[in-house]
Amino acid sequence: MEVRRVWFVHSPHREEAKEVAQRGVRFCAREGVEGEVVAEIDIAQTLPDLVVTIGGDGTLLRTARALYPQEIPIMPTLLGGVGFLSACRAEALELGLSEVFAGRAFMERRARLLAQGPGIQATALNEFAITGTAQKKFVEMRVKVGEEELGEFGGDGLLVATPTGSTAYALAAGGPILTPNVPAFSLVPICPHRLGLRPVVFPDSIAVEVETKHHALVLADGDPVGVLPPKNKLCIRRAPKDTVLVRLPHTAKLFAQLQEKLGWP
Numbered sequence: 001m002e003v004r005r006v007w008f009v010h011s012p013h014r015e016e017a018k019e020v021a022q023r024g025v026r027f028c029a030r031e032g033v034e035g036e037v038v039a040e041i042d043i044a045q046t047l048p049d050l051v052v053t054i055g056g057d058g059t060l061l062r063t064a065r066a067l068y069p070q071e072i073p074i075m076p077t078l079l080g081g082v083g084f085l086s087a088c089r090a091e092a093l094e095l096g097l098s099e100v101f102a103g104r105a106f107m108e109r110r111a112r113l114l115a116q117g118p119g120i121q122a123t124a125l126n127e128f129a130i131t132g133t134a135q136k137k138f139v140e141m142r143v144k145v146g147e148e149e150l151g152e153f154g155g156d157g158l159l160v161a162t163p164t165g166s167t168a169y170a171l172a173a174g175g176p177i178l179t180p181n182v183p184a185f186s187l188v189p190i191c192p193h194r195l196g197l198r199p200v201v202f203p204d205s206i207a208v209e210v211e212t213k214h215h216a217l218v219l220a221d222g223d224p225v226g227v228l229p230p231k232n233k234l235c236i237r238r239a240p241k242d243t244v245l246v247r248l249p250h251t252a253k254l255f256a257q258l259q260e261k262l263g264w265p
Contacts, residue, residue, distance in 0.1 A: 004033060006097075011079065020079060021052075023094075031101055047072060048072065108180065108246075113127070124221045127221065128219065138155075140214065161175060161185060186200065
């Protein structure tokens with residue numbers, strides 16, 4: 001890919017992330033590439049060829065949502081934390097950029113989810129969570145997968161996760177790990193009152209429909225995006241556009257990441 005313009009988006013909560021972003025801008029200038037630190041993404045502007053996020057996975061998730069539906073490649077640069085989705089660490093930023101500029105990087109497409117309901121339209125790279133509100137934590141819901149009724153159940157909520165999100169909230173809730181190239185999503189109950197209710201994996205061509213008996217909070221990648229009223233339906237399906245992640249020759253593969261970050265043998 002030819003790169004003429006780069007946006008650097010850093011975590012607003014860490015001063016060192018801003019310093020790394022400015023370092024990236026200086027490196028771009030030396031390479032004859034236009035670099036800019038962007039505090040707030042506006043896709044109405046002249047768009048870059050590459051976006052570099054500096055921080056953790058949260059910074060990447062928020063940036064990817066703000067860029068949607070633009071499929072601009074994102075190079076996640078890790079500053080501390082777990083960083084399952086990172087391409088490189090902050091100390092290797094210049095090396096990572098030089099690999100991209102030299103054409104040695106490759107692009108990895110990651111499926112997104114689209115949720116639509118009354119007053120709700122949002123996308124997510126990791127997962128959508130349907131949970132209780134501050135007034136009523138317990139959630140009772142009816143779930144339909146494609147044309148088939150999954151059933152009615154109660155509990156703390158429900159997750160619909162992508163393969164990318166299978167190592168995040170869904171994993172903590174007992175869901176399966178899916179490799180990024182699997183064309184499937186997972187449906188993971190959160191602490192269901194029926195202990196026999198287990199996670200389900202289904203093709204990403206099928207939509208999920210959720211109806212709740214009481215108001216339920218809808219979160220996209222951990223951020224609230226609306227409240228689903230009682231007796232209304234939320235439809236979650238694959239989004240029309242993906243998120244494109246930059247991968248470098250030395251970016252760790254999934255199982256290497258699991259060994260390093262989760263302590264697998």
